[in-house]
Amino acid sequence: MPASVAGPAPMPHQPADRILSTLKTRGALGIPDIAKVLNVTVEAVRQQMAKLQAEGWVDAESRSSGRGRPTQIWRLTGEGHKRFPDTHAEMTVQMISAVISVFGEKGMDQLIAAREATMRANYAEAMRGARSLESRLARLAEIRNREGYMAEFRPDEQSPSDGFLFIENHCPICTAARACTGFCRSELQLFNEVLGPHVAVSRVEHVLAGARRCAYRVEPRANA
Template identity: 50%
Template sequence: MVFPTADRILFFIKTHGPVSTATLARKLDLTSEAARQQVQKLVAAGLVEGRQQPAAGAGRPRQDWVLTEAGNRRFPDTHAQLTTQLIDSIRQLFGEEGLDRLIAKREAEARVAYAAACDGESLEERLRQLAQVRSNEGYMARVERDGADWLLVEDHCPICAAAQACQGFCRSELQLFQEIAGQDAQVAREQHLLAGGGRCVYRIHKV
């Protein structure tokens, strides 16, 4: 299947951004002018915006491209409006304690499902199984090696609206990842979508 150039650019920025026009041209096999024109169309459509990056040495600051909120909405979000309304209703009816009980129940159910799916003998195998489970849930997850460590990278958050309304969901996920990694590894969140990061990145360090 051949995807329109604009969609290819949006996907590349989603999975690799912030990214420069020159990088888009090189990675997507476009001319510099074609990449510039496509980016400007996406800017005009409100799907992409520039972000200044510090200059390397004495050079001028570089402008990279990131997705706007509208651009991110081009990727799946799990019934965002209904989810936030339900969270607000639970908070009003049962208070924070009731919401904490809901998160705990979700965590318990996820723990059983993740443990069954991520039963590899090695840390690498469990992490790759975890990335597959998360991708199936819409997180666009992958595992990368970084020196002696592993990185679990999630380019999308299908429950972003729920996590914004209640960050207990994020705390719950971090605990689940630690349990999958096991006692011989330490999991730490290095980038967080809700803290302004382009994605969520978890570093797994073997201890």
């Protein structure tokens, strides 16, 4: 199966932003690994990391790999994660609280359902002409990237049925989702619908459960 990958939405091409984007999308890495991803020298990355650490955007820990010196692994700090947009922050939480206060949980469910219906129509339109699972995942990644999710997909090496992992490296509605988990349930349901009846989608990593990202296993159904 071809290893087709839809890349995450780009950040500005400043050296610091490229490093932060790499750590956001790939998780904790050593300086040589970052240099390899960005196709720059180790020394160039080391200089940038010193600046980023001084500004509080990254930190490092030492990991022992057996013999030799421990390896330094770098990751984003909380402030580093804040460099990426959150389009639903305090005002969104206040609005959610107000809706629940005035209309109750049922009213909040209706609001989420209305949002889901709009998204379903938009996503279904984007899927027109995409017949294979791979092409539909590519379309979905494009849509979600425009919405700020830094989405990508790749073959799932642990899947026995030629499945994929659909990965979202950023959650622009994380604040809203923490206030109302119905948004997460709605989006999982939406993925199952727009990718088609012959596909099963399950969430295997979840930001709200403490993961770095949200990831979904996408597999053809056994009886399809």
